[in-house]
Amino acid sequence: MKDIVRQKIGINVDVMDLLNEQISKEAHSAAVYLAMASWCDHNGLTNSAEFFYKQSAEEREHMLKIFNFINDNGGTAYSPEVNNINHEYNSLQEIFETALDQEIQITKSINNIVTRCRKVQDYGSENFLQWFVQEQMEEENQFRRILEMFDLMGTDGIALKFIDERIKHD
Ligand code: FEO
Numbered sequence: 001m002k003d004i005v006r007q008k009i010g011i012n013v014d015v016m017d018l019l020n021e022q023i024s025k026e027a028h029s030a031a032v033y034l035a036m037a038s039w040c041d042h043n044g045l046t047n048s049a050e051f052f053y054k055q056s057a058e059e060r061e062h063m064l065k066i067f068n069f070i071n072d073n074g075g076t077a078y079s080p081e082v083n084n085i086n087h088e089y090n091s092l093q094e095i096f097e098t099a100l101d102q103e104i105q106i107t108k109s110i111n112n113i114v115t116r117c118r119k120v121q122d123y124g125s126e127n128f129l130q131w132f133v134q135e136q137m138e139e140e141n142q143f144r145r146i147l148e149m150f151d152l153m154g155t156d157g158i159a160l161k162f163i164d165e166r167i168k169h170d
Contacts, residue, residue, distance in 0.1 A: 009074035012122040016075045018113045019125070023066050024080040025109055029102060030059035031082045036095050038087065045092060045160075047167045054169040055099075062132070069128055092160060093150045100143040107136040142170055 009016065037052035063080075070077040089095050110132045117126035146167060153159040 011070070011073045011075055011125050012117070012120045013075075014120060015113065015117055015122045015125045016070055018116055019066050019070055019075075020078050022109060022113060023063050023070075023077060024082075025106060026059050026063035026066065027080040027082050028085075029106065030056045030063065031085045032102060033059060033099070035085050035087045036089070036099065039089050039095065040092070043092075045164045047164050048092060048095075051167050051169045052095075062135070065131075069125075073124075091155060092163070093147070093155055096143055096146050096150070100140065100147060103136065103139050103143060107140060110136055138170070 011019075033052045033056035037049050037056060040046075040049035040052060067077040089098070110129060114126055114129050114133065117123070117129065146163075149163045149166065150159075153163060
């Protein structure tokens, strides 16, 4: 059965399975960032809210990029279920720390798929994933730069307002 499928699709079937898992992870990220945007909105942190609305939209774009890649190459992309979204946070710093942790996990996941691509010589999918490798470096750096502001300025009321004013999505 696998051999028949292999003839019809341009990507390795094991890689396709991992890409479908990645679709779920990107959808989960989009939902997590939307919850973070809501928290920021409710706490009067308008720039941070805007940042996470944009970040959430970007994650949905990432999801669709992979979704279209699978379907364009004869595979089947699966629409993901999203659950277990946390809406409770103690501070803006905690939110950005959580976001960085999430991005580090996504980077590991992308790297893992690239490793699989090389193992099975699926160079088309590897080439497709290079965009994500670059994107992850930029996203991690963006969150690290923001977290540095908390280290420099602290987390009290005035510092928090000051940091929020400086938060902009690239
Ligand atoms: Fe699309 Fe930031 O992972």
